[in-house]
Amino acid sequence: MRLRESLRLSWRSIRGHKLRSTLTTLGVVIGIAAVITFVTLGVSLEAGILGDVDTGQTNRIYVWGSPAGEGGGPGEDAELIFTQRDVTELRNQSDVAAAYPWTPLPSESLTHGNDTVPIREGVIATGTEYVEADRVADGRRFEEGEREAVINPAAANRFEENVSVGDTVAVAVPGAGEVNATVVGVLETSEGQGPFEGFGEDPRIYLPADPYYLDLASEATDDPRYLSVVVEADDPRDVDAARDSARAYLESDASDAGDYLGGDLELTIQTGGELLEQIQDILDQVTAFVTGIAVISLVVGAIGIANIMLVSVTERTREIGVMKAVGAQNRDVLTLFLTEAVILGVIGAVGGVALGAVGGWAAAEYADLPLTYPLEWFAIAVGVGILVGVVSGLYPAWRAARTDPIDALRYE
Amino acid sequence: MADDPAVSLTGVRKTYRVGEPVHALDGVDLSLVDGSYTAVMGPSGSGKSTLMNLVGCLDAPTEGTVTVDGTDVTALSDRERTALRGDEIGFVFQTFNLMPRLTARENVALPLIFQGVDAAERGERADAMLGRMGIGDRGDHRPNELSGGQRQRVAIARALVTDPTLVLADEPTGNLDTETGARILDVFDEAHAAGNTILVVTHERHVAERADRIVHLLDGRIERIERVGRPGSAGAGGPADDEVTG
Numbered sequence: 279m280r281l282r283e284s285l286r287l288s289w290r291s292i293r294g295h296k297l298r299s300t301l302t303t304l305g306v307v308i309g310i311a312a313v314i315t316f317v318t319l320g321v322s323l324e325a326g327i328l329g330d331v332d333t334g335q336t337n338r339i340y341v342w343g344s345p346a347g348e349g350g351g352p353g354e355d356a357e358l359i360f361t362q363r364d365v366t367e368l369r370n371q372s373d374v375a376a377a378y379p380w381t382p383l384p385s386e387s388l389t390h391g392n393d394t395v396p397i398r399e400g401v402i403a404t405g406t407e408y409v410e411a412d413r414v415a416d417g418r419r420f421e422e423g424e425r426e427a428v429i430n431p432a433a434a435n436r437f438e439e440n441v442s443v444g445d446t447v448a449v450a451v452p453g454a455g456e457v458n459a460t461v462v463g464v465l466e467t468s469e470g471q472g473p474f475e476g477f478g479e480d481p482r483i484y485l486p487a488d489p490y491y492l493d494l495a496s497e498a499t500d501d502p503r504y505l506s507v508v509v510e511a512d513d514p515r516d517v518d519a520a521r522d523s524a525r526a527y528l529e530s531d532a533s534d535a536g537d538y539l540g541g542d543l544e545l546t547i548q549t550g551g552e553l554l555e556q557i558q559d560i561l562d563q564v565t566a567f568v569t570g571i572a573v574i575s576l577v578v579g580a581i582g583i584a585n586i587m588l589v590s591v592t593e594r595t596r597e598i599g600v601m602k603a604v605g606a607q608n609r610d611v612l613t614l615f616l617t618e619a620v621i622l623g624v625i626g627a628v629g630g631v632a633l634g635a636v637g638g639w640a641a642a643e644y645a646d647l648p649l650t651y652p653l654e655w656f657a658i659a660v661g662v663g664i665l666v667g668v669v670s671g672l673y674p675a676w677r678a679a680r681t682d683p684i685d686a687l688r689y690e
Numbered sequence: 691m692a693d694d695p696a697v698s699l700t701g702v703r704k705t706y707r708v709g710e711p712v713h714a715l716d717g718v719d720l721s722l723v724d725g726s727y728t729a730v731m732g733p734s735g736s737g738k739s740t741l742m743n744l745v746g747c748l749d750a751p752t753e754g755t756v757t758v759d760g761t762d763v764t765a766l767s768d769r770e771r772t773a774l775r776g777d778e779i780g781f782v783f784q785t786f787n788l789m790p791r792l793t794a795r796e797n798v799a800l801p802l803i804f805q806g807v808d809a810a811e812r813g814e815r816a817d818a819m820l821g822r823m824g825i826g827d828r829g830d831h832r833p834n835e836l837s838g839g840q841r842q843r844v845a846i847a848r849a850l851v852t853d854p855t856l857v858l859a860d861e862p863t864g865n866l867d868t869e870t871g872a873r874i875l876d877v878f879d880e881a882h883a884a885g886n887t888i889l890v891v892t893h894e895r896h897v898a899e900r901a902d903r904i905v906h907l908l909d910g911r912i913e914r915i916e917r918v919g920r921p922g923s924a925g926a927g928g929p930a931d932d933e934v935t936g
């Protein structure tokens with residue numbers, strides 16, 4: 279018998295039991311849809327996060343000091359330990375192309391004209407290179423030593439009259455009054471520029487650490503220190519070497535940060551690549567976990583198909599007898615029932631992929647992530663659907679094929 | 691007999707063991723000459739259907755041999771027996787045994803699928819067969835949309851569509867009025883004239899009389915074999931009895 283015939287005949291009997299076939303495939307649909315939705319979400323999350331950190335930032339090394347043995351995310355529980363001299367010295371280390379501080383400026387509000395909006399976090403004192411040139415949509419980056427600022431759209435648009443290049447904004451710093459800055463650049467997007475900030479779209483304004491941070495800190499203490507430092511290598515290939523030389527310097531007696539290190543404080547130096555890996559590890563774990571759950575529902579779906587196929591074999595005993603009586607070989611009967619199971623599996627998979635694609639889209643939309651479809655998973659899902667069909671159909675089909683025609687014809 | 695036997699049974703016994711052993715067939719010797727037309731009569735439970743199943747390669751005897759077309763069926767593999775069934779034998783079951791979800795046309799075409807005949811030719815041959823049965827306009831109906839007699843005719847069309855050398859029919863006219871029954875019997879006559887070997891089980895004398903001879907079964911044995919004249923020929927119904935010990 280040809281494949282086309284068995285497809286036609288199998289489709290016939292599936293259509294003959296519409297409700298039953300629908301319910302049977304539902305198990306597979308739900309399983310596959312769950313996998314696709316969550317994998318889509320995972321991939322989109324990854325794209326959302328990695329897209330920001332990615333390219334251009336893998337040559338960055340993030341440095342901070344935090345209580346020993348606590349681990350935690352980038353910059354978590356960091357202490358103010360780096361001096362301007364440390365930053366300058368770091369620039370001179372081998373394989374280091376650039377080094378600049380990253381430290382948030384304590385702030386209360388941001389004023390533009392007569393319009394004041396609160397801002398608790400998001401005023402960041404750093405170096406010129408921290409804001410990448412090609413992420414500035416309008417204007418340019420600030421220059422160190424100047425009273426300039428770069429603002430992101432989320433912050434710029436909070437005011438009744440949007441902030442644009444050339445405007446002056448004032449940051450209210452607790453205990454120090456207001457400091458003014460001229461906006462010289464507006465960023466393209468509002469995502470964080472690095473892992474210390476997180477990657478969410480929040481209002482942020484970037485200022486040169488010199489003068490803003492140094493001036494303010496000098497008023498309070500004669501030994502101003504930064505929370506963290508970003509070191510850059512020229513090329514992502516030199517990142518490990520740059521990391522090692524930065525660590526060597528910072529842990530040596532020559533560095534100011536070294537005074538604090540050793541006891542309770544521990545230096546953490548992570549390259550952009552390492553951070554990516556960590557994020558990826560977490561995402562992979564989440565994906566594996568979710569996939570595990572989905573696999574369970576697929577097994578349930580497969581049992582559903584097997585069960586229905588067994589019922590169907592019993593129900594159609596007489597038909598099987600007729601087919602064999604008129605010349606159907608065991609192989610033909612096997613093919614017929616297997617085809618039926620595989621069709622159910624494939625319909626389930628295709629339906630599941632469709633539903634999962636919609637689900638993934640909705641989830642990405644809801645979480646405000648760039649939608650990225652894991653196309654290879656779509657293919658895998660259809661493959662799994664076929665597999666589920668074959669596995670669950672094999673035993674029922676074998677039972678059908680073995681049916682003795684004379685017994686089958688007598689079956690009431 | 692001078693001609694090669696299309697079917698021959700020697701010392702065939704079929705015993706069912708449901709508590710007390712039941713000898714559905716109890717030592718049957720019978721041969722059907724190629725191109726012959728044989729009727730089987732006998733009371734209910736005498737083993738007629740059992741005999742048909744054995745000749746139709748659906749069942750294997752407990753004892754004895756069944757030869758179809760020169761091959762010992764009992765020695766064939768399941769696969770070969772199925773192939774033989776599909777190619778050489780057309781079976782009309784006592785209960786129609788149509789496929790409920792397939793249309794009349796598809797039912798008739800079913801055996802051709804397993805012979806690898808392509809769809810276009812299958813449709814043509816099935817339609818032609820249904821036409822010969824006088825239900826050419828019912829090709830798209832499903833069995834549950836047909837009358838009992840129409841279903842029987844679909845079953846007969848299905849048996850004849852492969853142009854089998856051996857046609858087996860278990861009560862083919864049981865559900866038909868005399869006129870339709872006669873029409874069906876004409877189809878068997880045509881098949882017979884075309885050289886097919888025919889074996890028909892019936893309770894009705896006038897149906898049996900269409901055959902060359904009538905095998906009378908009783909309690910699983912051949913009681914006697916009666917030669918009958920062809921209808922229309924002089925002396926039909928005045929049988930020249932030809933006793934055979936079973």
Ligand SMILES: Nc1ncnc2c1ncn2[C@@H]1O[C@H](COP(=O)(O)OP(=O)(O)OP(=O)(O)O)[C@@H](O)[C@H]1O
Nearest residue numbers: 706708712713714733734735736737738739740741
């Ligand atoms: N599968 C079976 N198991 C046990 N006994 C069986 C089986 N099939 C048939 N028999 C017995 O064998 C005998 C012959 O049955 P068979 O079906 O051949 O009768 P029949 O002549 O066709 O009768 P009818 O005219 O009613 O169709 C009966 O006594 C029946 O009970």
Ligand SMILES: [Mg+2]
Nearest residue numbers: 738739784860
């Ligand atoms: Mg019977």
